[in-house]
Amino acid sequence: MEKRQHKSFWKNAFIGLTFIFLYLPIVVIIIFSFNTSKLNILFKGFTLHWYAMVFHNYQIMSALGNSLIVGAISTLLATIIGTLGAIGMSRYRFPGKQLLDKVLYIPIVIPEVVLGIALLSIYSLASIPLSLFSLILAHVTFCIPFVVLTVRSRLIGIDKSLEEAALDLGATPLVAFIKVTLPLLLPGIISGAGFSFALSLDDVIISFFTTGPASTTFPLQVYAMVKTGITPEIDAISTVMMLVIVLVIVINAVTQVKRVKQ
Amino acid sequence: MKEMIKLASISKSFGNVVVIKNLNITIYQGEFLTMLGPSGCGKTTILRMIAGFEKPTSGEILLDEKPVHNLPPNKRKINTVFQNYALFPNMTVAENIAFGLKMAKVPKSERKKRVEAMLKLVQLEGYENRKLDQLSGGQKQRIAISRALVNQPQVLLLDEPLSALDLKLRKQMQIELKRLQRKLGITFVYVTHDQEEALMMSDRIAVMNKGHLEQIADPQTLYEKPGTRFVANFIGESNIFYGKVVETTDDLTKVVIENGYLAIKSSMKVSQNQTVNVVVRPEKIRLAETEIDHFHIPAKVSEHYYAGNVKKTVLKLQNGMELKMNTPSNQPLLPIGKDVFVYWDPMDAILVKSDSDKIFKILKSSDFAPIE
Numbered sequence: 266m267e268k269r270q271h272k273s274f275w276k277n278a279f280i281g282l283t284f285i286f287l288y289l290p291i292v293v294i295i296i297f298s299f300n301t302s303k304l305n306i307l308f309k310g311f312t313l314h315w316y317a318m319v320f321h322n323y324q325i326m327s328a329l330g331n332s333l334i335v336g337a338i339s340t341l342l343a344t345i346i347g348t349l350g351a352i353g354m355s356r357y358r359f360p361g362k363q364l365l366d367k368v369l370y371i372p373i374v375i376p377e378v379v380l381g382i383a384l385l386s387i388y389s390l391a392s393i394p395l396s397l398f399s400l401i402l403a404h405v406t407f408c409i410p411f412v413v414l415t416v417r418s419r420l421i422g423i424d425k426s427l428e429e430a431a432l433d434l435g436a437t438p439l440v441a442f443i444k445v446t447l448p449l450l451l452p453g454i455i456s457g458a459g460f461s462f463a464l465s466l467d468d469v470i471i472s473f474f475t476t477g478p479a480s481t482t483f484p485l486q487v488y489a490m491v492k493t494g495i496t497p498e499i500d501a502i503s504t505v506m507m508l509v510i511v512l513v514i515v516i517n518a519v520t521q522v523k524r525v526k527q
Numbered sequence: 528m529k530e531m532i533k534l535a536s537i538s539k540s541f542g543n544v545v546v547i548k549n550l551n552i553t554i555y556q557g558e559f560l561t562m563l564g565p566s567g568c569g570k571t572t573i574l575r576m577i578a579g580f581e582k583p584t585s586g587e588i589l590l591d592e593k594p595v596h597n598l599p600p601n602k603r604k605i606n607t608v609f610q611n612y613a614l615f616p617n618m619t620v621a622e623n624i625a626f627g628l629k630m631a632k633v634p635k636s637e638r639k640k641r642v643e644a645m646l647k648l649v650q651l652e653g654y655e656n657r658k659l660d661q662l663s664g665g666q667k668q669r670i671a672i673s674r675a676l677v678n679q680p681q682v683l684l685l686d687e688p689l690s691a692l693d694l695k696l697r698k699q700m701q702i703e704l705k706r707l708q709r710k711l712g713i714t715f716v717y718v719t720h721d722q723e724e725a726l727m728m729s730d731r732i733a734v735m736n737k738g739h740l741e742q743i744a745d746p747q748t749l750y751e752k753p754g755t756r757f758v759a760n761f762i763g764e765s766n767i768f769y770g771k772v773v774e775t776t777d778d779l780t781k782v783v784i785e786n787g788y789l790a791i792k793s794s795m796k797v798s799q800n801q802t803v804n805v806v807v808r809p810e811k812i813r814l815a816e817t818e819i820d821h822f823h824i825p826a827k828v829s830e831h832y833y834a835g836n837v838k839k840t841v842l843k844l845q846n847g848m849e850l851k852m853n854t855p856s857n858q859p860l861l862p863i864g865k866d867v868f869v870y871w872d873p874m875d876a877i878l879v880k881s882d883s884d885k886i887f888k889i890l891k892s893s894d895f896a897p898i899e
Contacts, residue, residue, distance in 0.1 A: 429580055430613040432600040434678065435630035444626075448617040 291507065298500035305495055315501040325502065328486035335397060335482060336465040339404035344458045346405070347412025348450070354413070355420050369414075372407045380407060381474030388475065395477035403475040404465045411464065412457035419453025528555040530592065531682060531714045532577060537586035539572055546572050547738045550586070554682075554716060559708050561717045561725040564735035565761070570718045573735075574684050577716065578607050591681060601630070606675035607684040611691065612667045614659050620646075620670055621655035627678040645673040648707070665696045672707070682714045689724070701728055722762050726750065734758050756879050759806040766812065766850045768805040769881065772797050779873055781821060786845045789870075790821035793878040802881040809839070811875035812852040814867040824869035826850065828861050842869060 301310040319325055354365065372380060384403045393399050423446065431441035469484045476482060481489075490499055532554040539547040547569045554560045562570035575581040577588060579600035588596040595603050606627070614623050621642050628638045646652050649669035659667065668688060675683055688704075689697045705728045708715045719725055725732050726746040733743040734757070741761075742754040753759035759767060768789065770782035775798070780791050782805055791805055814828075829849070830841040838860060842850040850869065854860060861867060 424611060424613060426609045426611065426613040427615060429600070430607070430609060430615070431626070432580075433578060433605075433607045434627035434674070435601045436626075437601060440630070445615055445617075 294500045295504050295507075298497055298504045300497050300500075303497065305497070305500070315497040316505070318498050319501050319505070322498070324481075325483075325486055325498075328481045328483045331397065331400075331480055332466055332483035335400050335404055336462050339401045339408055339465050340458050340461040342401070342405045343408035343412050343461045344454060347409045347457060347461075348416050348454050350409065351413045351416035351420055352446075355417055369410050372410050377407075377468075377470040381471040384471065385474040395475060395480075397477075397480040400472060400476045400480055400482070403471050404461075404468065407468075407471060408461035408464055411460045412454075415457035415460060416450060416453045419450055423449050528558075530554075531556045531558070531590070532716070533587075533589040533592075534573070534577075535587040535589065537573070537576065537583045537588065539569070539576065539581065540584045545738060547576075547583075550738075550740055552733055552740065552743065554714060556714055557712045559705070559715045559717065559728060559730045561719060561729040561732045562735055563719060563722060563725040563732050563761070564741075566720055567737075568735040569738040570720075570735050571686055574607075574686055574716065574718050577682070578605055578684055579603050604678075604681045605684060606678055606680040606682075607686065608668075608671050608675050608688045610686045610688065612671040614667060614671055614674070616659055618659075619655065620651075620657045620659070620662070623659075623670060624674045624677050626674065631678065641677055642673075645677045648676075649673050664692050665700060668692065668700060672704070676707075676711070676713070680713065682716060685715060685717045687719055688717075690719075690721075697724075704728065726762070732762075734761060736761075752877060753806060753879060756804045756806075756881070759804070759877065759879055764809050764851055764853075766807045766809065767879075768807075770803055770805060772799055772801045772803060775799065779821065780878065784824075785848075787823040787825065788821075789824060789876070790873045791876040791878055792873040793876075795878045795880075797878065804879040804881050806877040806879055807871055807875065809851040809853040810837075811871050812842075812850060813870050813872075814842075814852070814861060815870060816867065818868050819870040821873070822868065822870040826867055826869050828863050828865045828867060831860055831863065842867070844869075 296308060297305050298315055299311050299313070300308050301312045301314070302308070353359075354362065381403075384399075384406065387393075388395065388399050393402075427445050427449070428441050431445045432438065436444065467484055468482075469488060472482050472485055476485065487499060487502065490496070530553055532552075534550055534552045537547055537550040538545070550573070552560075552573075562573055564570050572581060576583050576596070579595070579598060579602075583596055586596075587594055590603060590605065615626065618626070621639075624642045624645055625638045628641060633641070642655065643652075646654055649672060651666060651669055651673075654662075654666070654670075659670075662670065668691075671688070685704075689700050692700060701724055704715075717725075717728065726749075729746055731743060731745050732749055734741040734749065736757050742749060742758045744752075744754075749758060749762050753762060753765075756767060759765050768782070768784045770784040770789070772780060773783050773788070774781040778792065780793055780797060782789055782791060782803060784805075789805060797803060814826075824844065826842040826844050828840065829843040832839040832841075833856075836856055837853040838856055838858075840852040840854060840860065842852055844850065
């Protein structure tokens with residue numbers, strides 16, 4: 266009996282330490298975002314001043330806007346292209362299919378710096394000016410493989426005879442796809458889109474190479490600000506972002522629990 | 528009888544692999560026809576060609592006397608029950624059944640009525656709003672059948688529909704399906720590799736082997752008068768002797784086999800020296816302690832197995848060949864190791880033309896015992 270308690274003490278201690286290791290830095294950031302002192306060393310008093318500063322900082326707000334625009338558009342494009350690609354690659358035979366299968370992984374495994382430089386040199390070769398457009402193009406490029414992979418793994422799990430059954434019952438191929446395959450594919454498409462948006466939103470390296478002066482994204486802006494020291498302002502932005510993400514996760518979890526209960 | 532489906536010189540190849548060779552089958556209205564054969568014999572490919580999922584490489588498919596082999600599946604008045612049901616997981620029971628009606632633009636009120644009627648037919652009233660994961664295998668099967676039948680097809684295709692069910696449920700569904708077919712009078716084309724299922728349910732069975740038709744006949748004819756060695760082997764249990772006809776009279780055909788000879792009464796015309804297969808079902812085998820006229824098949828009782836309604840016995844011949852014998856459970860058995868003589872009523876054996884003379888190329892005629 267004693268031995269068992271002994272064991273569970275160590276187990277709990279291990280779990281506790283792991284959580285502290287993971288979340289302590291985050292907690293520190295949240296605490297210092299409310300600090301009246303400008304230095305991240307001592308907590309002198311509570312204030313919401315930095316939050317107000319952030320929302321009135323034109324540079325930060327426009328960078329955030331850029332990030333959201335780039336994220337939304339490149340997610341939309343990557344999701345459409347990636348989904349069609351996944352369907353084509355798993356349902357049809359065509360010359361070069363094997364090659365395409367392998368090539369698809371290159372943007373995933375290649376170092377981001379290399380992809381960034383490659384894109385930059387292509388833009389200068391084709392004389393495409395660095396702007397939001399070039400940034401979106403770059404983000405679409407590295408998001409497509411993730412969408413293809415998630416959608417394709419979902420597609421493998423869908424029985425081919427379902428589409429045949431729909432045809433058998435009088436549906437045209439297009440209707441069969443929309444009514445039967447697409448709804449089953451949707452979770453894969455959504456998670457692929459989620460992946461893309463997250464990747465696009467926090468990408469630094471590729472964005473660094475492919476963006477123009479007028480189209481700085483949020484992570485690049487933060488990166489630039491950090492160069493002159495970590496201010497409570499940055500803590501405040503980080504806290505807000507974290508809050509948004511936690512909120513999304515909670516909403517997702519709640520709706521899923523509801524669905525399971527139904 | 529009206530011709531419902533006609534397969535005229537159908538061939539099908541995938542790349543270089545020939546799957547179906549020059550197949551001709553006519554299926555009549557209201558018939559329950561089963562395609563029976565081992566896996567890879569092409570039976571599912573035939574079904575998929577009738578449904579429209581595959582196109583024949585050559586030949587014609589007529590549905591109700593009109594060619595359909597160039598029409599896509601959605602343009603044929605044929606519906607399919609798939610092996611794994613292929614129910615749409617994102618729809619309720621009612622939505623699944625109504626899918627075909629919706630595609631045919633049947634008004635909503637009528638759709639509801641027909642779905643209800645279908646559910647009643649398969650004894651699942653009140654299941655409209657169930658989700659698929661709330662159904663058992665047998666229930667899913669019935670929904671799949673309803674979904675196909677609600678469209679009032681001219682022909683219903685069933686691709687091993689019961690193979691995923693456990694034995695007891697399968698037996699029950701066999702009877703239910705047969706009743707349903709009799710009640711509705713729709714032509715059923717059924718694919719299975721289970722010969723017992725085929726014998727029980729079918730009006731006629733087409734036995735397939737390696738892409739060609741071995742024999743098409745009603746179940747009783749197939750069992751009692753198999754046309755080929757393959758059919759004799761595939762349908763029911765059988766003992767098959769290779770032999771050579773040595774004497775034939777109106778009454779009896781005498782056949783010499785390795786290490787012995789036997790007699791058979793058959794209406795089939797055979798000539799002297801012709802090679803034949805003699806098929807004897809396990810329940811027809813008799814044993815005697817002394818030799819019986821026209822027979823010389825010495826054997827040793829080797830093993831007994833209890834199988835419920837029958838006891839199965841393995842008999843070993845001198846050349847190592849094993850015979851299967853079934854005895855009703857209430858009959859006594861001979862002890863293991865006993866030497867016996869095998870015989871049967873000559874009426875009970877079946878003469879099947881030999882596919883090849885292989886065995887006689889190996890054995891010289893001098894190897895056979897002379898006949899008195």
